[in-house]
Each structure stands twice: as C-alpha cells, then as structure tokens.
Amino acid sequence: MRIAYLDCFSGISGDMLLAALVDAGANRERIEAELRKLSLGEFRLEWKNVVKTGVRALKLDVIDETPQPAKPLKALKVIGDHAHHHRGYKEIVEMIEAAGLAPRVTARALAVFEKIAAAEAKIHSVPVETVHFHEVGALDSIVDVVGIALGLEELGIDRLYAGHVPTGNGYVRCDHGLYPVPAPATMEILIGIPLRSTNIQKELTTPTGAGVAAALVHEFGPLPSMTVEAIGYGAGTRDLPDQPNVLRLLVGHL
Template identity: 50%
Template sequence: MKNLYLDCQSGISGDMTLAALIDLGADMEYILSELRKLPIDPFIMDVKQIEKKGISSKSLVLHFTEEEHKHFHHHTTPTPSHSADNHTHHHRHASAILKMIRESDLSDRVKERSLSVFDVIAKAEGKIHGMDPAAVHFHEVGAMDSIIDVIGVALALESLDVDKIVASPVPTGHGKVMMAHGLYPIPAPATAEILTGVPLADFSVEGELTTPTGAGFIKALVSEYGSMPAMQIEKIGYGAGKKDFDHPNVLRVMLFETKENYSTETITVVECQLDDMPGEAFGYLMEEALDKGALDLYYTPITMKKSRPGILITVLCKPESAFIMEDLLLRETTTFGVRKSKWERHILLRRFQKVETPYGTLTVKIGFKNGEIYKISPEYEEIKKVARKHFVPFMEVYRLVENIATEQITK
C-alpha cells in the first residue's frame, strides 16, 4: 500500500502539487496522453528544474495557443494563484466540468478524485455566493490551467499508485489580494470555506500561500492530518511555487510503502427509518447522496411500531461528509431525525490494471492481500460503453473481460 505525505510548510497550490508529483516520479507522458483525450483547450505542458532558496525543485510550465489566449482574454479577469501562467480563459460552470469528467474515458479512481476536488470547491463557492453549487461560475478553478492541474494531479496519483494521502497542517498566509470580484483578505473566501475542519499551521507570511485549488486537494483527497508518518521513505519530490518569499516556496511530497495486507479507515454511518415516503423519492435520494460524495447507500425493509412496514436508510460516508448527508436526509425524506455512528472498515489493497480484450484495452480493479489476488473486477463504466457500442449484453462483456483479465494477470 502506497501512502503519500503532503508537507505543506509553504502552503499548497495546483501547479505546485502537480510539479511535486512529477518530481516524485509520476509518468508525465501518461498524464499528458490522458489529458489530451478531454475536450479542453490545446495546451503545452512541461516542467523545468529551478532553485528556491537552495532547494532544487520542479516548476510547472503550462502554455495555451496564442489564438485561444486572444479569443478568451477579453471575457475574464485574472485571479491570483501560485502559477505564473494563470491564463484568462473562459469560465465554466461546475456542472459542465463535472459532466465532462463523468463522461470521459478516465479510470474510475481518477474520475472519483477529480470529481471530489471540484465538488468541494463548488460547494464552497456556492455557499459564499448564495447559489446552487452546480450553477457556480468558477473563476480560478474554471480557468483551463486549473482544470488541468486538478485532473493532472488525479492522473499523477494514479501513475504513482497512491492509495492514501496524509497532510501536514496548512498555512494560508495573510494580507489582501486582488481577485475577480475585488480586494479580498487572505485566505480568500473560497479557500477559507474549503479549509473548514482542516488543521491550519501558524506561519505568519504576507501573501497567499494556499489557493482554492490547493485547499481542494487537501479537503477532498486527504484522509489524515498530522506529522510525518513513522514509516520508511521511498521517494521525495519538490514542487516550486511561482512566488518568491524569504523561505523556500516549495511543496514537499513523500512516498511511503507499507506492508499492510489491507487498508483500515474510519467511516461515518448516517441512518434514519420511515414508513411514509413514496418509492420514487428513494431513487432520487440515492442519486443525490452518491453525487454528493456518499461511499454507499442502501435500503433495508424493517417492521416499525404498530407493525407498519418501513424502510431503514443507511448512508456510508467519509467523516467530513457526515453533515452533508445528515442535511440531505432531513431535507429529502420524511424523517424528523437522523442518527450517526463511526465504523471502522477493512478493505483489500487495490490497484488498477489495463488488459487487452477483443473490444480494446480495458481497465480492471484488482483486490489483493498478502500478495494473493482475491478479486478482479472490470470497471462498470467501460463495460457499459462497450456493451452499448457493440450491442452485446452487459454480463457477456463483463464475464469475457473478467476471464481474460484473470488469465493475463494470474498466469
């Protein structure tokens, strides 16, 4: 199991994170090839080696074609970030970005991580502006370079096969910064909202150390906060910010590999039971819960007081999503109350692998323990696309890919 530690001594931003992961060893060709499959503006991405107060680090270099830059320049106002090439492309609504990711050919884990980052940012922006998160009109994270940062980081994590992410407390900086809507205090409103519940570091520096995109990584992808884990370091990478301070403006990332046979994590279970809700509402509730980050949701038939048949609704989620799920149940069901508890779950270690099939290269998820493979599961979205494209029954494609993967991987 591979663990990543984000050492955010000088804050965190999108370009710093992507550059640090590439410095750590993420395959840049893989990242670029996957990004170029998406319906986004043509771009050129590279990294260069620079020095920040004596620390050799990688700096992300991102360029768009001049035609695209000219076309979109008059539509937008620049928003500050650590990136020197914070291009002023057209802004996109959260719903459009999420739809693009969901409909892409990215692997399930890359989709999940990308969607979770944009989701926490959209919810923060929605709260600040008093609007539905889906209708949020992104500024910084709607720019093409920040979309590339977010999805690029998810791809880099996949390239490194990172299973778990831990982070240090996060400094934000102080002072004021000019943004699209005017002069704002640091941390910017979106950054502050995203970082609710996240431990902050006491590091008094004038300037923006953590951007909304960086805060989004911390809130959406990190499962624990604290000091460096007591494990053997496998590799270290450094990503440089574009600003210069009296301290090294770098993000340090460290890769650890544990010998655990399975992963242990704490989840929150939110429940309620009711006997007076129409069946159609249950389908809507499940869609909403999964869209808002629930790990799973299921319904159990039960017998309630006065022998009335009822339904027990159980939602599994990450601890930081518990409030969202409680509010969802109170708003979208007929219940007058919810209860929650913390559970510990053990899950098999997993990795994703490509296999060659008569329908092309497809992805399978492998669950293993003690080096022994326990499960091989084809990815649902890919099987669905193949079944529809070739007019073949879903289960026929699923079993074929499962058998081919088992033969290729276990031989």
C-alpha cells in the same frame, strides 16, 4: 498500503502538487496523454528545474495555445493578452466524466471540484449546480486537478496524508476584487482542517490546493510512520522570504 505525505510548509497549490508528483516519479508523458482526453483546446505543459532558496524543485507552467477570438466572447474574461474561460461546475463535471479516465482518477478529480463548488455556492448564496468558477475554472486549474488525480494513480497512492496547512496573510486580488488571505471560498473549503500560523504576507494555499487537501487527504498531522521510497519537490511561482517556496512530497508505504 502505498501512501504519500504532503509536507506543505510553504502552502499548497495545484501546480506545486502536480509538479511534486512528477518529480517523485509519476510519468509526465502518460499524464499529459490522459489530459488530452479532456475538451480543453490546445495547450502544453512546460516543466523546468528551478532553485527556490537553495532547494531544487520542478516548476510547472500550463501554456494555453488555443487560438483566441478576435473579440472576447461573453464567456471569456480578457486579462492582458489571454482569455480565460469561466467554466461552470456542471460543465467541468460533464467534461471529466466524458473523458474516459480510470475510475479512481475520475472520482478523485470530481471530489476536488465538488468541495470547491460547495464552498463557492455557500459564499455566493447560489445552488451548487449553478456555480461558475473563475480562477478555478481556467485551463490551468483543471489541468492541475485532473493531473494530480492522474499522478496519484501513476504512483499507486492509496492514501494521502498532510501536515497542518499554512494559508498566509495579507490580501489577494480575485475575480471579484481584493480579498483577505485566505479568501472566503478558500477558508470555507478549509473548515475542519488544521491550519498553521505564519507571518508571510502572501497567499500560500490557493483554492485549488485547499480543495485537494479537503477532498483527498485522509489525515492531517506529523509525518506518519512510513518507509520513504521517493521524494518530489514542486515549486511555487513566488519567492518567499527566508524559506523555499516548495511543496515536498514523500512517497512510500506504511
């Protein structure tokens, strides 16, 4: 059985995992070509090697190149010079189902969004089908989630394992205001998942990262007995004190 292990000592986010999958050998050109099947407008993926506290890792940035309207539409939230579409859960499901992706890719991507939607529905006390995502409904999060499902398929990963998940501490500014870390929806997603304590005053695991962990990881714990064939490093955006802000992905077989 072909497996991958998420060594998430600095947490997990969607862009970190997608970058780690590509760094471990997933074909980024094929991933990008498949992502173009989604109705996401014009965008490009920018990949670059960075060094985080002495460790080289691949960094991914999703650049929105869709022409922006002169005035913000009702469905858009303007932050700085960028407009972010607040997509609903139902809209995202329909988009993924209509893209004609491989069955396992579609199933994995939908499973992640289902976990996130269920948590948002509970936190905000609304039906799941009416959930509207804010940060998670933005272009980059959709690219991350579907890209991760594509990357796992590219590498032929049958089962995903992970270490205990650090969440971080402090506060994070979300669409609704200033929330403690982990934010309520993130904490809801992580119910039943073993967490690891840390004194780092930053958000280490994002809602997207938590959704991937909850939906796709088969088992949490120490590194399983596996033969490692490839290693990928995905970089986070921030620099952390005393440790590299990277996600290490080990790919191999049992």
